[in-house]
Amino acid sequence: MAERVAIVGVGQTYHRSRRPDVNQVELMNEAVRAALDDAQLTLKDIDAVVMGNMELFEGNYLVDMWASDGIGSYLKPGMKITTGGTTGATISCAAFTYAASGLFNTVLAVAFEKQDEGDTRAGLISVRDPLWDRFMAIGAVATFARMGRSYMRASGCQEEHAALLRVKADRGACRNPYAHLKLNLTIEDVMNSRMLIWPMRLLYMCPTTVGAAALVVASERKAKKITKKPVWVQDWVTVHQQSARVHRPGEEARVRTIGVGETSHERAAQLIYKRNGITKPIRDIDVAEIYEPSTWGELIWYELYGFCEPGEGWRWAEKGVTDMEGEFPVNPSGGVVATNPIGATAMIRIVEAALQVRGDAGEHQMTRPVRRAFTTAWGGQNWTVATLLSKSI
Amino acid sequence: MRQEPFVVPGKLVVPYRYFVGRLASKALIALRDDKKVMGVRCPTCNLTYMPPRSTCGRCFSKLEELVEVGDKGTVLTYTVVYHKEPVHPMEPPFVYGLIKLDGADTALPHFIGEVEPEKVSIGMKVQAVFKDKREGNILDIKYFKPQ
Numbered sequence: 138m139a140e141r142v143a144i145v146g147v148g149q150t151y152h153r154s155r156r157p158d159v160n161q162v163e164l165m166n167e168a169v170r171a172a173l174d175d176a177q178l179t180l181k182d183i184d185a186v187v188m189g190n191m192e193l194f195e196g197n198y199l200v201d202m203w204a205s206d207g208i209g210s211y212l213k214p215g216m217k218i219t220t221g222g223t224t225g226a227t228i229s230c231a232a233f234t235y236a237a238s239g240l241f242n243t244v245l246a247v248a249f250e251k252q253d254e255g256d257t258r259a260g261l262i263s264v265r266d267p268l269w270d271r272f273m274a275i276g277a278v279a280t281f282a283r284m285g286r287s288y289m290r291a292s293g294c295q296e297e298h299a300a301l302l303r304v305k306a307d308r309g310a311c312r313n314p315y316a317h318l319k320l321n322l323t324i325e326d327v328m329n330s331r332m333l334i335w336p337m338r339l340l341y342m343c344p345t346t347v348g349a350a351a352l353v354v355a356s357e358r359k360a361k362k363i364t365k366k367p368v369w370v371q372d373w374v375t376v377h378q379q380s381a382r383v384h385r386p387g388e389e390a391r392v393r394t395i396g397v398g399e400t401s402h403e404r405a406a407q408l409i410y411k412r413n414g415i416t417k418p419i420r421d422i423d424v425a426e427i428y429e430p431s432t433w434g435e436l437i438w439y440e441l442y443g444f445c446e447p448g449e450g451w452r453w454a455e456k457g458v459t460d461m462e463g464e465f466p467v468n469p470s471g472g473v474v475a476t477n478p479i480g481a482t483a484m485i486r487i488v489e490a491a492l493q494v495r496g497d498a499g500e501h502q503m504t505r506p507v508r509r510a511f512t513t514a515w516g517g518q519n520w521t522v523a524t525l526l527s528k529s530i
Numbered sequence: 531m532r533q534e535p536f537v538v539p540g541k542l543v544v545p546y547r548y549f550v551g552r553l554a555s556k557a558l559i560a561l562r563d564d565k566k567v568m569g570v571r572c573p574t575c576n577l578t579y580m581p582p583r584s585t586c587g588r589c590f591s592k593l594e595e596l597v598e599v600g601d602k603g604t605v606l607t608y609t610v611v612y613h614k615e616p617v618h619p620m621e622p623p624f625v626y627g628l629i630k631l632d633g634a635d636t637a638l639p640h641f642i643g644e645v646e647p648e649k650v651s652i653g654m655k656v657q658a659v660f661k662d663k664r665e666g667n668i669l670d671i672k673y674f675k676p677q
């Protein structure tokens with residue numbers, strides 16, 4: 138990388154099911170102003186703007202063009218990015234790359250989703266392979282149900298373990314002023330919520346959220362001038378993989394145990410750990426903000442990210458390892474199962490991780506110091522973005 | 531024997547509804563209830579935008595000051611549509627124009643009607659024709675006709 142890169146400003150809107158008071162551009166504008174304020178910069182300091190969302194969710198295809206007034210890209214270079222659930226992380230990585238290239242010193246990244254304006258399910262169906270997958274109209278719920286069922290049968294995990302993690306997420310969300318669902322849940326509430334597809338209950342699935350997020354990213358020289366608390370972007374990685382079906386021989390055993398074959402999660406985690414000398418995540422990483430659209434995903438992905446051994450994820454849930462006060466906290470913000478403005482969700486992981494590194498997360502700030510944070514994003518069909526943020530370089 | 535490539539038919543029908551925001555809502559209420567065409571002024575740049583928007587793209591100020599831009603304006607440019615497509619809002623031939631309303635610094639795309647397409651010209655003075663039953667969107671102006 139030509140230049141080292143830091144996050145020097147973060148912003149997000151509050152998150153709700155509906156925002157009838159604002160249009161799409163006004164929603165993004167709230168996050169942009171918050172990020173500029175946080176960086177104590179004005180638009181004059183911004184050299185380029187990268188933005189995006191999931192276009193078919195709102196039925197717009199050139200939002201980067203007509204939103205330029207509100208996001209601050211008027212007469213500035215930049216581009217729009219749409220990569221499913223990973224959108225917000227891919228936008229962030231593009232901004233990191235812009236700043237690292239030496240071509241731009243200070244870059245604004247903007248992500249949003251206004252899910253109260255279209256039909257997300259119809260949009261989601263369009264992400265499937267039109268020749269072989271789409272006719273089944275399988276959405277995210279069925280995907281996680283399949284994973285949860287396989288995992289329970291193979292590992293000894295019970296539904297209670299997922300419920301424990303869902304309550305953990307809610308505790309985080311209740312402390313997070315920006316979170317969407319704050320429900321003060323008990324295990325009983327979770328296990329009595331409506332069954333969608335066994336073992337997927339309503340509360341194991343993320344909500345339909347309206348919201349936006351923004352980041353200000355700067356090259357090393359610039360970052361040190363802008364802030365006393367830069368959050369260094371140590372590394373980022375993107376891995377693509379085929380859809381959820383089994384495409385390669387030899388994956389049958391994996392499908393029986395976790396409902397999917399080899400995943401982009403494992404590859405991304407292995408790659409970023411190796412490049413950064415991480416051999417034991419529980420020791421080398423202080424907090425993780427992962428993209429868990431479902432609690433069943435969170436449980437299984439602890440294993441795929443190599444946080445714990447295969448088959449150990451549910452035992453971690455039992456022991457509270459990933460609670461905010463636990464040995465390896467995951468999603469102190471409440472995570473995606475509490476707040477999911479899809480295009481912005483993956484950027485919120487980075488925003489929240491950056492706040493933890495800075496020590497500015499407020500009520501859901503970890504009590505012990507955070508030197509290094511790990512974030513992930515996951516998009517349909519199998520696409521993972523992982524980042525490592527660090528207090529020092 | 532002629533062989534055709536196989537296709538799998540597909541169709542997505544997705545309904546949308548777009549919230550316009552507080553500022554544009556006020557402008558559309560004025561249009562619906564009083565046939566008043568409103569723009570928004572940026573006091574820093576001394577520019578009036580129509581359609582209204584909440585942020586000035588030049589100076590990034592928040593914009594709040596709605597001002598009436600009037601129902602009369604000038605055709606900056608136009609085009610005539612002669613062919614028929616299912617998505618078209620009316621039967622061809624019809625005319626699209628960019629109309630700069632007298633009180634605005636920006637142009638509004640809209641239809642030009644009550645005139646032979648061949649007689650439309652750049653610089654032509656036009657005025658809005660309002661719908662009788664208005665619903666609070668930009669089509670409450672049916673089209674612009676020559677003054």
Ligand SMILES: [Zn+2]
Nearest residue numbers: 572575586589
């Ligand atoms: Zn201005």
